Amino acid sequence: MQKLIRTCSVWRALEVVGDTSTLLILEASWLGARRFDDFRTRNGLLKALLSNRLKRLVSLGLLEKRLYCESPPRHEYIMTKKGGDLYWVSLMLLRWEKLWGNREGKIEVELTHKTCGNEFTPTPVCNHCREEIHAYDVDWREGPGVGWMTPVYSRRRQLRDQDAQPTSLLDEAAKLMGDRWASLILRSVFTGLNRYDEIRGDTAIATNILSERLSWLIERGVLKQKQYSKNPPRFEYHLTRKGMDYYPALLFLLQWGDKYFVSPEGPPLILIHKLCGQDLKPVVACSECKEDIEPRGVDFIVIERAGETERREKVG
């Protein structure tokens, strides 16, 4: 029997970025990497893997390959508009990493909003009422583009349980979003599906993979179990605070997917902000001056600590 999953821009987007190595390459590009060796130094990915992912990102239109030297021919990889529009997702991943990741002994980043001059936390707000967006304030209904589709499960080498380089800003966050199964499970839980069979029906994930990913998400402190039946013992899966805080990353990924994987009928999912009753249009604002953040309006200071010494480098 053909397995189907609910059409969703999140899933389509995860087909692109639901891969840890890909996320690390995009991060490096945001931090100024252009050439093959820049990416290698920053991510420490194996040559074959890096070259495979760069090729894939070019074919998907997220990076553009440009000749910068004729002989010998050498190329650099520049972020396209499509790739650049993932900026909001990456800011939300960065925010989550700062809140919940274990950054001990790793590099950190300080974001400064040029407009107000303050160090800030990128904050997801509703463009209508300007309140901060929380998962429990968002309702959803099926949009005109809703339907069921056959998922394409390509086999890709995953880096999930391998530690990313200490030079990465998104370690835990890249592992979580880099695992398409885990993110797909979270999509279901965010839409109110808490029981094993409901999640399985929504995601069409094979039982062994589903059980393994649920345990992995519990281990990482993103989901917790709640018993709802004593005899036989049965459990529901609920989000922890850490899991709740991951919501904005999926929300901006959904928005990106809606923009670049348009179904002719319209978006498959329409979100409503319960606080103001309007269709939700999420934007990222500065925690200090509350103004919208523009990609060019942010200074990144990367901080590396080794024992007593601290090295600060401005990038971007």
Ligand SMILES: [Zn+2]
């Ligand atoms: Zn609102």
Ligand SMILES: [Zn+2]
């Ligand atoms: Zn500001």
